[in-house]
Amino acid sequence: MKAYRASILRFDDHGQAVFDKDGLLVVGFAAGGGCERVLAVGPRDTVAPQFPGIPTEELAGRIIAPGFVDLHVHYPQIDVIGSPAEGLLPWLENYTFPQESRFTDPAHAQAVAQFFMTELLRNGVTTALTFATSHPASVDAFFTEARRRRMRMIGGKVLQDRHSPDGVRDETEQSLIDTEALIGRWHGVDRLGYAITPRFAPSCSAAQLRGAGELAARYPEVWIQSHVAENRDEIAWARELFPQARSYLAVYDDFGLMRRRAIYAHCIHFDDADRALMRDTGAAAAVSPTSNLFLGSGFFDYAGAERTGFAYGLASDVGGGTSLSPFRTMLAAYYVGREGQTKTGISLSPQHLWWQHTAGAAQALGLGGVVGNLQPGCEADFVVLQPRCTALLERRTASARDLDELLFAMIVLGDDRLVERTVIAAGAAS
Ligand code: GUN
Ligand code: ZN
Numbered sequence: 001m002k003a004y005r006a007s008i009l010r011f012d013d014h015g016q017a018v019f020d021k022d023g024l025l026v027v028g029f030a031a032g033g034g035c036e037r038v039l040a041v042g043p044r045d046t047v048a049p050q051f052p053g054i055p056t057e058e059l060a061g062r063i064i065a066p067g068f069v070d071l072h073v074h075y076p077q078i079d080v081i082g083s084p085a086e087g088l089l090p091w092l093e094n095y096t097f098p099q100e101s102r103f104t105d106p107a108h109a110q111a112v113a114q115f116f117m118t119e120l121l122r123n124g125v126t127t128a129l130t131f132a133t134s135h136p137a138s139v140d141a142f143f144t145e146a147r148r149r150r151m152r153m154i155g156g157k158v159l160q161d162r163h164s165p166d167g168v169r170d171e172t173e174q175s176l177i178d179t180e181a182l183i184g185r186w187h188g189v190d191r192l193g194y195a196i197t198p199r200f201a202p203s204c205s206a207a208q209l210r211g212a213g214e215l216a217a218r219y220p221e222v223w224i225q226s227h228v229a230e231n232r233d234e235i236a237w238a239r240e241l242f243p244q245a246r247s248y249l250a251v252y253d254d255f256g257l258m259r260r261r262a263i264y265a266h267c268i269h270f271d272d273a274d275r276a277l278m279r280d281t282g283a284a285a286a287v288s289p290t291s292n293l294f295l296g297s298g299f300f301d302y303a304g305a306e307r308t309g310f311a312y313g314l315a316s317d318v319g320g321g322t323s324l325s326p327f328r329t330m331l332a333a334y335y336v337g338r339e340g341q342t343k344t345g346i347s348l349s350p351q352h353l354w355w356q357h358t359a360g361a362a363q364a365l366g367l368g369g370v371v372g373n374l375q376p377g378c379e380a381d382f383v384v385l386q387p388r389c390t391a392l393l394e395r396r397t398a399s400a401r402d403l404d405e406l407l408f409a410m411i412v413l414g415d416d417r418l419v420e421r422t423v424i425a426a427g428a429a430s
Contacts, residue, residue, distance in 0.1 A: 007062070037379055062387075077318055086296075087296060213256030383423070
């Protein structure tokens with residue numbers, strides 16, 4: 001058992017932020033095994049007397065907050081960040097597919113997975129739902145690296161058996177055999193989870209989507225991840241390819257790919273029937289604002305999501321997205337919310353932005369109370385933030401009059417420099 005003394009940010013069951021200026025976080029191994037968890041948290045003067053003599057790390061002036069959860073990212077696209085294109089489809093063809101074809105080489109996959117995970121941790125991200133490439137070895141590289149670092153990570157082999165160039169295109173039957181083998185090899189090993197990963201409807205044959213849906217039914221605890229309604233040309237193409245479906249989103253439903261633990265990136269160009277389908281199936285949206293702004297895809301409709309009541313959380317979508325930093329993503333989400341505000345009057349509060357990238361994202365994954373928060377019982381993945389990391393942040397946070405101002409200052413001015421340390425829960429003692 002060990003304690004950390006600092007200011008501590010966490011969220012209650014309603015998504016409201018709880019902030020203890022002089023807080024104590026107690027972590028250790030709970031009965032029943034597993035990794036290190038939060039045993040107690042709260043104001044130091046009420047928690048400390050319950051743990052007399054506990055070794056305590058003093059982190060004066062620091063803020064401890066839950067590790068960030070990235071709901072959608074492509075680890076092989078770390079080398080694609082900042083590649084300009086007219087829009088999604090030329091971006092995929094000219095930059096993304098050529099880069100992903102390099103993952104036929106397992107040594108390349110291993111090197112990139114290592115670099116990616118180091119960058120995630122430097123930015124304070126402790127859990128991510130991640131695309132690999134269509135090459136099974138890219139998934140092995142990803143999980144091997146995540147396991148070595150004891151992280152709770154979810155990922156999967158991309159399925160794309162058509163409209164994809166040589167080097168990334170897979171073969172229908174083999175792709176499903178590979179997926180099932182990877183589920184068997186990795187899902188539930190330590191803190192790792194598998195995600196069935198059809199790239200997007202235009203790159204998957206009906207047979208491949210059907211097979212993916214069958215696997216999703218057979219393995220209900222396995223995640224599903226894909227893209228939907230990101231870009232108008234993409235949507236027109238999907239509708240041409242699946243004319244019988246009510247909408248682009250409905251294609252996935254028709255193949256059994258909408259359920260809890262299914263996360264769809266973007267979800268921009270939806271109608272109310274799509275929103276209701278998200279809600280009724282328990283699927284969730286990975287809102288990817290830096291990607292949507294960079295590729296000119298559009299603006300996620302926060303008011304529509306709230307009105308309907310479907311789940312969502314924040315994502316970097318690197319390499320369409322421009323940064324792995326949750327601070328950059330939260331700021332971009334704020335801009336996106338402001339765009340919608342002119343129509344709806346809704347403005348995103350800093351507490352809600354932060355929740356979307358921690359407890360809210362975890363809840364969207366079905367991992368509420370497991371990661372993305374620091375309530376008792378949560379796995380002990382957290383960040384130590386140093387608000388004095390730059391002269392301007394020091395000055396601005398010092399003059400913050402309340403929690404909203406403090407969080408806003410960090411969202412607007414923060415980046416990887418703010419993350420002094422990222423702590424991953426220790427594995428079970430054996
Ligand atoms: N749609 C299909 N593939 C991709 C991808 O790699 N990135 C994004 N942003 N959208 C996609
Ligand atoms: Zn994506």
